[in-house]
Amino acid sequence: MKARRQALILQLLDREPVHNQEQLRRGLRAHGVAATQATISRDIKELGLVKRAADRAYQRAAVPLPTAGGTAMTRVLADSVTDADRVQQLVVLKTPPGQANATAVAIDRAQLVEIVGTIAGDDTILVILRDHKRAAAFESRVRGLIGR
Numbered sequence: 407m408k409a410r411r412q413a414l415i416l417q418l419l420d421r422e423p424v425h426n427q428e429q430l431r432r433g434l435r436a437h438g439v440a441a442t443q444a445t446i447s448r449d450i451k452e453l454g455l456v457k458r459a460a461d462r463a464y465q466r467a468a469v470p471l472p473t474a475g476g477t478a479m480t481r482v483l484a485d486s487v488t489d490a491d492r493v494q495q496l497v498v499l500k501t502p503p504g505q506a507n508a509t510a511v512a513i514d515r516a517q518l519v520e521i522v523g524t525i526a527g528d529d530t531i532l533v534i535l536r537d538h539k540r541a542a543a544f545e546s547r548v549r550g551l552i553g554r
Contacts, residue, residue: 411439412449416466419455423463430464459502479516482509484551492545495538499531499548506531520544 411434418424418433427446434441441449455464486509489500501509510526513533520540525532535541 407439408449411441411445412453414439415446415449415453415455419464419466423461425461425463456508457504459504479512479518480551482512483548487548487552489554490545490548490552492541495535495541497533497535497541497545497548499533501529501531503529505529 414434414437415430418430424430424433427443427450430446430450431441431443434446450464453466455466457463458465483499486501486505487499488502491498499506499509506526506529510524510531510533513521513524513531520535521544522534522536524534533541533544535544
C-alpha cells in the first residue's frame with residue numbers, strides 16, 4: 407500500500423502543481439487511497455520532496471547520483487547556483503531559496519578529493535576545500551558554469 411501511495415503522490419506532482427498536504431490528501435482520495443496528514447508528511451520526507459522557490463509547489467529533489475568526474479555535480483551546479491565567492495579555502499555558493507541542501511548533497515556525492523565537505527542552509531552553501539589554490543580553482547569552475 408505504501409509503495410502504491412507514494413507512486414501515486416509522484417504521479418500527482420507530475421500532473422499539476424501541489425502546494426500543500428491537503429491537496430495531496432484530496433488527490434489520493436480521488437484515486438481511492440485514504441491517508442492521514444501524518445502519513446502524507448512521512449511520505450513527503452521519505453520521497454525527499456522539496457518546495458519549488460517560484461511557486462512553493464512540491465517537487466522531487468533534483469539530486470542525481472554521482473557519475474565519473476563529478477558530471478552530475480557539474481549539472482546541478484550549473485542549474486542551481488547563482489553566485490560564488492571565495493575566502494581563503496572556503497567557497498560560498500548562493501542558490502534560490504530551498505535549493506541549497508540538494509545542491510550540497512550533489513557536491514558531497516561527487517566525492518572530489520579537493521572538497522572536505524559542505525554545510526548548507528536554505529539558499530547558501532559553504533564548501534570547504536583543502537587549500538586556497540583548490541578553492542580558487544573550484545570557484546573559477548563554478549563561475550564558468552554559471553556565466554560569471
